[in-house]
Amino acid sequence: MSINLTNPIFHNDDAARAHLEGVRWPDGPVCAHCGSKHVTRLAGKSHRKGLIHCNNCEQPFTVTVGTVMERSKIPLPKWVLGFHLMAASKKGVSSHQLHRMLGITYKSAWFLAMRIREAMGLDPETDDGSTMGGPGSKIEADETYVGGKARNAKNGKPIPKKHPVVALVERDGSLKARHVPNVDANNIREVLAKVDRRSHLMSDDSLIYYHVGPTFADHDAVNHSKDEYVRGEAHVNTAESFFAIVKRQVYGTHHAISAKHLQRYVDEAAFKWNNRVKLGIDDATRANKAIKGAEGKRLLYRQPDKPVRAG
Numbered sequence: 001m002s003i004n005l006t007n008p009i010f011h012n013d014d015a016a017r018a019h020l021e022g023v024r025w026p027d028g029p030v031c032a033h034c035g036s037k038h039v040t041r042l043a044g045k046s047h048r049k050g051l052i053h054c055n056n057c058e059q060p061f062t063v064t065v066g067t068v069m070e071r072s073k074i075p076l077p078k079w080v081l082g083f084h085l086m087a088a089s090k091k092g093v094s095s096h097q098l099h100r101m102l103g104i105t106y107k108s109a110w111f112l113a114m115r116i117r118e119a120m121g122l123d124p125e126t127d128d129g130s131t132m133g134g135p136g137s138k139i140e141a142d143e144t145y146v147g148g149k150a151r152n153a154k155n156g157k158p159i160p161k162k163h164p165v166v167a168l169v170e171r172d173g174s175l176k177a178r179h180v181p182n183v184d185a186n187n188i189r190e191v192l193a194k195v196d197r198r199s200h201l202m203s204d205d206s207l208i209y210y211h212v213g214p215t216f217a218d219h220d221a222v223n224h225s226k227d228e229y230v231r232g233e234a235h236v237n238t239a240e241s242f243f244a245i246v247k248r249q250v251y252g253t254h255h256a257i258s259a260k261h262l263q264r265y266v267d268e269a270a271f272k273w274n275n276r277v278k279l280g281i282d283d284a285t286r287a288n289k290a291i292k293g294a295e296g297k298r299l300l301y302r303q304p305d306k307p308v309r310a311g
């Protein structure tokens, strides 16, 4: 992790605000309510710092309005450091570590981490199902099960059932992963609906891929039930390495997560995968992409402590 902790954006309110504004509005402030650029900064002692007035809709706003940081009492430099710590960490950062490193309560650290994960996730409003793959592209589809052994964070009871996570990975490309209610042919067909049919599909020999396989330009299935894991270029090892990262984070760093938040952890791991160093993305750029992703997510929270996902 390469974070320069002496950077004022991690200590000073004004520096942190300027940083957040620069990432969110590279071309100057845009009204968080109506999208107008016709805005005036309100200066002076009678105004809260960072307050901006919209001359179009006449409403005030700051850089945190309309983001996962809205209405939070956590100081801005701690948010900025939280984004950088989480974006830079390969293993994931536990709420307990954030609590100690940021000097905020454990509860605040938990909310901060959950909201940053939300910022890292795909926006259901704008994730229009952009397609993956194309001619010559190799797409691995695979599923894993998380839970069963893990304990529920709140009451220490084991999560009663294992929760399936499906991943689609384009070799040398991007990845999408979803916590699904169960794995069956219908679910898999729905997940694969966003994959270009001209792609070459790689899966295991599970029957759920039996009908959907022939709809692709090519389909190779490795025979996991007969201990076959690689046959030429046919394998789902890239998806398996992603699942190993998810499980290491869930069991190793967090020890316990509640099943209803599993998608958050999957989102965090997928975000880091899609913004990895190998693709030329450094820690600071990754943190700024997460900050940028904080926009437009706030509405998904009905209540501060009850994150919900649309759809």
Ligand SMILES: [Zn+2]
Binding pocket: 031, 032, 033, 034, 035, 036, 054, 055, 056, 057, 058, 059
């Ligand atoms: Zn406005």
